[in-house]
Amino acid sequence: SQRGEMKRVKGDEDACSSSSEGPTESCKKVRKLQPSKEKHQEEEEETDVDLCEFGFDWALLPQEILLNIFQFLPLLDRAYASQVCRGWNQAFHMPELWRCFEFELNQPASSYLKATHPELIKQIIKRHSNHLQYVSFKVDSSTESAEAACDILSQLVNCSLKTLGLISTARPSFMELPKSHFISALTVVFVNSKSLSSLKIDDTPVDDPSLKVLVANNSDTLRMLKMSSCPHVSPAGILCVADQCHGLRELALNYHLLSDELLLALSSEKHVHLEHLRIDVVSENPGQHFHTIRKSSWDAMLRHSPKFNLVMYFFLYEDEFGPFFREEVPITHLYFGRSVSKDVLGRVGVHCPRLVELVVCANGLRPLDEELIRIAKRCTQLSAIGLGECEVSCSAFVEFVKMCGRRLSQLSIMEEVLIPDHKYNLDEIHWEVSKHLGRVWFPDMMPTW
Secondary structure (H helix, E strand, O other), rough: HHHHHHHOOOOOHHHHHOOOOOOHHHOEEEEEEEOOOOOOOOOEEEEEHHHHHHHHHHHHHOOOHHHHHOOOOOHHHHHHHHHHHHHHHHHHHHHHHHHHEEEOOOOOOOOOOOOOOOOHHHHHHHOOOOOOOOOEEEEEEOOOHHHHHHHHHHOOOOOOOEEEEEEOOOHHHHOOOOOOOOOOOHHHHHHHHHHHHHHHHHHOOOOOHHHHHHHHHOOOOOEEOOOOOOOOOOHHHHHHHHHHOOOOOOEEHHHHHHHHHOOOOOOOOOOOOOOOEEEEOOOOOOOOOOOOOOOHHHHHHHHOOOOOEEEEEEOOOOOOOOOOOOOOOOEEEEEEEOOOOOHHHHHHHHHHOOOOOEEEOOOOOOOOOOHHHHHHHHHHOOOOEEEOOOOHHHHHHHHHHHHHHHHHEEEEEEEEEOOOOOOHHOOOOHHHHHHHHHOOOOOOOOOOO
């Protein structure tokens, strides 16, 4: 029987020693409370009792209890515990402990982070590849780390992954690999899993043919796809995903993949309602041209998924905003990572009535008083705003807060943004703003070092 095969700790004295034959922790003294002999005495005396004296053997803990304990231990502690005895080693390899795993692949010369030990990776591939379900790869900026990730992926022929994430912690090292090498490794997972629900492959050389393989094997299960900064994917490639993966709930991609056809495909009757659509609008070269999405396409999307969040990140130069915010767009979360003009922010106030969150990194030296007031009037769901290198008069800012009221759950304004005027100075404004918010508020201050 399994119990008979387990290695027992040798004797009470050996088990309590610090030798490598048994865990020193197994014989730690425990506190046992014993009532005093005196009848009315409520104090208790503490005595140390050796569990080994009562024949207690930690090696004989039931596996279900060991599993519960091991699930709370970091991987390194589990590895140490697995050396105690055969039973604990068997518990270390229980499938339930290997369903979720994060491979950390870092090169000592380019990263200070610890990497997953190569021997552990071999053991996982040999014994647990068919147990893995939720897997992520964190790689540093080195090409060697990206190659190591691809090598592991290509060996997961017995896997049935539900989630997969490829994460570059620094520069996108997966883009340094030959495309054919990366695609070959990734399609191994696409073909063998057949139940992928979540896929994060930002900043990778994934292409249209590999997406077709993904759809052919996982169209019924795919719920989340994040693939921003994937230059080898065309609008036709992402349209193939939208046409076939009717259960998509969350989608993240670059603006060049967004099209009227894609929005209409996501709005078809057979498509499950999308919950989150994130679009990154990034300028690679100054003066880059951007296409326009028709209002009718956005309207179709909104009719089909009336509660979906449209998140847009803009990293454009000021003269590149021409095609945007000319007609109504159902944006809910809007972030400007570069300087944006007063004109563009004015158009936001007119054409983004669903806006919930707005972050402006920089604007220039012209006050945004009128633009903020317009946003407060039109964007009746706005609950979070952040302003960086901008200018707003104190009076206009107070009026903005007064119009939005207590629904402003997040208000992050740098102190340098607020310009004192005839009504308020910086010492007075926090009292007035706090009154309208219903909570204590102060502007953010630039840290001093």
